[in-house]
Amino acid sequence: MTCLETFQAYALRSVGIGERLLPKSDITLCEHFVLIGSGMIWNVYFAVLALITGFFLATALAVAKGSPNPWTRKPAEWFIFVFRGSPLFIQFFFAYFFFLGLKGQYPAFDAFTAAWLGALIVLFLNTSAYSGEIFYGALRAIPKGDVEAADAYGMSGWPRFRRIVWPTMLRLAWPAYTNEAIFLFHATTLVFFSAFPAWQQRGDALYYANYFADKTYNPFIPYPILALYFILVTLVIVGLFGLINRRLNRHLPAARRPRLRIRPQLIR
Amino acid sequence: MKKLILSAAALVLAAGMAVAQDKTVRMGTEGAYPPYNFVNDKGEIDGFEREFGDELCKRAGLTCEWVKNDWDSIIPNLVSGNYDTIIAGMSITDERKKVISFTQDYYPPTESAYVAASEGVDLKGGIVSAQTATIQAGFIAESGATLVEFATPEETIAAVRNGEADAVFADYDYLAPIVAESGGSLMFVGERVPLGGGVGMGLRQSDGELLGKFDKAITEMKADGSLNTLLKKWFGEETVTY
Amino acid sequence: MFTYCVDHDTLGQLAWLSCYLTTGVHMSFYLAFLKVLALLAVTAPVALGFGFLGAMAARSHFPPLAWFGKGYIAIVRGVPDIAFFLFFVIALDQAFEWTRHKILCPDWPAEVRQGNDFLVCPQAKLPLGTSPEWVHETYGFFLAVVTFAIVFGAFAANVLYGGMRAVPHAQLETAEAYGMTQRQTFWRVLVPQMWVYALPGLSNLWMVLIKATPLLFLLGIDDIVYWARSLGGTKTAQFTDYPHGDWRMWYFLFLLVFYLAFTRVSEVALERLMRRLTHGQATTGGEAMRRAAA
Structure with a gap:
């Protein structure tokens, strides 16, 4: 099989399109690259969707945690504490058991034990908690003058939040939020590794790397390839978030623009 | 406590002897x-x-x-x-x-077998669980059934119990005591398959x-x-x- | 453990539980908690050391060293740590053995790589083939510590690098004005001053380190997740005196509580440390404390 044929057969294997049987013997370097790359589809899927959905919950959590009303503050504090205080690995385990239990009672929860939904929910909640804490910190760091100026213009409530508080919060939180994005992306490798089973050998990049390491008994080829893919996508994330950062700070003179400091954490 | 010290001493001694040996x-x-x-x-x-x-x-x-x-x-x-x-x-x-x-x-040469929670499950087109990276997983991937892979044999059985999978495919001898103790909730189904040498x-x-x-x-x-x-x-x- | 445990079939519920929870395997489980704590206690300073070296290398005026430092920080941080853990221990082990082989048996006739096998001379083997089991286990633990330290050292390096750059330039200039050499400025001014800037990052890193310990089983250590998984699984009466159903849920709940408590305690302790370090510093926090006191 040439590399092009391999590409046609396996490029979309992780979503179930293409050759059904995985390569079993005489595995080539090309097959390594194609299948592990195919698995990256899932890593990107989990990271992108969890980040987008988590962004909104995180904003709500940050506002709730900053609220003077204990009925909204306490739940937000607890939510953030539980999800930030425990390993994601264990959260996955729990979620899987929990969804299994639900599924046993209500058939409507059928899809939740599959990784594409169940794991996505866990990642969504998890990143919401982490980003919520980041946003909360930013919310407290908003210069007093900004809010006072808004008051002077007669803004209050929702317009003040949307036009003054929220944009400033984002600006302040952006460097830390970039780290969170990278860190969430790396955490997606845990999905098939902890509790959620892989169906019909459709898995993420780590699943296929693991598969190859198992078939060839040589861990020194698939894992470095996996690492390479991750470094590349990490660079893309840094670039994208940098662009957004530029846009968020476009009104500031160039010298005062906060430079993005990338400080991702690998595992949570 | 004394006993502990004694056994610790014995351990050290034994360790020392092990070094002396081949x-x-x-x-x-x-x-x-x-x-x-x-x-x-x-x-x-x-x-x-x-x-x-x-x-x-x-x-x-x-x-x-x-x-x-x-x-x-x-x-x-x-x-x-x-x-x-x-x-x-x-x-x-x-x-x-x-x-x-x-x-x-x-x-x-071992035989592998299917275990399910009820008779009459579809072994060729249904969902079958197996442990990742075993010959059984390879067999199911080729059999046409939908393969669900778990990291440990324990989880493959749990998947059948909780309805995630229709059947589990594993070594007969591993399954036998589990089926025997399940009190009828798990049973062998289908043919046994000789796998491996x-x-x-x-x-x-x-x-x-x-x-x-x-x-x-x-x-x-x-x-x-x-x-x-x-x-x-x-x-x-x-x-x-x- | 208890004498009444001999008749394990006729026990009351509470007695059964007390026997069950004190079996040898459960002792290994409890021991695993100590292992995790020990690993954290050893890894944290070692990783900090790696981080310090990495940050110093990255700041170096000698370009290859600076590239090395920056490359180390960038590559290790760009890769999910699972990917590292899955092959690093074997790689590290082989690297050590290979080095020892080259030094200890320079005229060994056979190849080190024979087909799939990795064979060094018996003197170079780590640990030696004659060593007792505890040496093997300690060595495995050592490899896990080094792997963790390399990965988290890169993060620490990044934090410390940022901390060093955050020290106000005026302080360094003052040091120079007093006639300190570059080395003296580094050790007497920069290093003591950088901690307050690096501490928030480092405490975050400590939390991340705690939460990375469930992956220890990948490094060949029987950690708490390993035991929780194996103890919680269904046990049939043929192979144990204490058969039970699928109890993984409860074991994991226990782990969850352990981690939550551990991170909470760390949070409080780090908060205190931060207060101490902030004292008298030219930061907003230090200023706030000064005002509160006045």
Whole structure:
């Protein structure tokens, strides 16, 4: 099989399109690259969707945690504490058991034990908690003058939040939020590794790397390839978030623009 | 407390003696695959292979030591020299033979079987669970059924119990005690499938001398019937013997 | 453990539980908690050391060293740590053995790589083939510590690098004005001053380190997740005196509580440390404390 044929057969294997049987013997370097790359589809899927959905919950959590009303503050504090205080690995385990239990009672929860939904929910909640804490910190760091100026213009409530508080919060939180994005992306490798089973050998990049390491008994080829893919996508994330950062700070003179400091954490 | 100090002293002494002796042979196993090998209540490695391996070492005049290792990395760690043998219910296959060498089989070619929660499940088109990276998983992937893979054998069974999978496909001897104790909630379905070339001990390809010693001891045990006694003890009276 | 445990079939519920929870395997489980704590206690300073070296290398005026430092930080941080853990221990082990082989047996006739096998001379083996089991286990633990330290050292390096750059330039200039050499400025001014800037990052890193310990089982250590998984699984009466159903849920709940408590305690302790370090510093926090006191 040439590399092009391999590409046609396996490029979309992780979503179930293409050759059904995985390569079993005489595995080539090309097959390594194609299948592990195919698995990256899932890593990107989990990271992108969890980040987008988590962004909104995180904003709500940050506002709730900053609220003077204990009925909204306490739940937000607890939510953030539980999800930030425990390993994601264990959260996955729990979620899987929990969804299994639900599924046993209500058939409507059928899809939740599959990784594409169940794991996505866990990642969504998890990143919401982490980003919520980041946003909360930013919310407290908003210069007093900004809010006072808004008051002077007669803004209050929702317009003040949307036009003054929220944009400033984002600006302040952006460097830390970039780290969170990278860190969430790396955490997606845990999905098939902890509790959620892989169906019909459709898995993420780590699943296929693991598969190859198992078939060839040589861990020194698939894992470095996996690492390479991750470094590349990490660079893309840094670039994208940098662009957004530029846009968020476009009104500031160039010298005062906060430079993005990338400080991702690998595992949570 | 005194007892503790005494036993600690004994331990140190024993350790010192072990150094004085020859190189010990390190036996790598998984410790999660009863009745072949498992960790008992005391926290020791136990099971058919433990008893069998100890007997082999005695006959071959070797000092042996048991090491636990994850199934996933059991072969890379052997070839890298972290232990000297794999004795973990490993079926002899052509793929594995390319990387390591095997002794003769000490358990006849095994049959794998399906277990389900009810009769009449669709084994060719339904959902079948298997442990990742086993010959069973490979078989299901080719059989046309939908394969669901779990990291441990335990989880493959749990998947059937909670309805995630229609059936589990695994080694017959691993399933038998579980089915027996399930009180009728689990049952064997479909045909049994012979897979693999029997279970053997895996060694590094460059370790011919050690392989010879173990092979000789296995031949002896097969000849005098002591292997059959062990097989019956751990796998029940009806099990296949030599 | 208890004498009445001999008749394990006839026990009352509470007695059964007390026997069950004190079996040898459960002792290994409890021991695993100590292992995790020990690993954290050893890894944290070692990783900090790696981080310090990495940050110093990255700041170096000698370009290859600076590239090395920056490359180390960038590569290790760009890769999910699972990917590292899955092959690093074997790689590290082989690297050590290979080095020892080259030094100890320079005229060994056979190849180190024979087909799939990795064979060094017996003297170079780590640990030596004759060593007792505890040496092997300690060595495995050592490899895990080094792997963790390399990965988290890169993060620490990044934090410390940022901390060093955050020290106000005026302080360094003052040091120079007093006639300190570059080395003296580094050790007497920069290093003591950088901690307050690096501490928030480092405490975050400590939390991340705690939460990375469930992956220890990948490094060949029987950690708490390993035991929780194996103890919680269904046990049939043929192989244990204490058969039970699928109890993984409860074991994991226990782990969850352990981690939550551990991170909470760390949070409080780090908060205190931060207060101490902030004292008298030219930061907003230090200013706030000064005002509160006045």
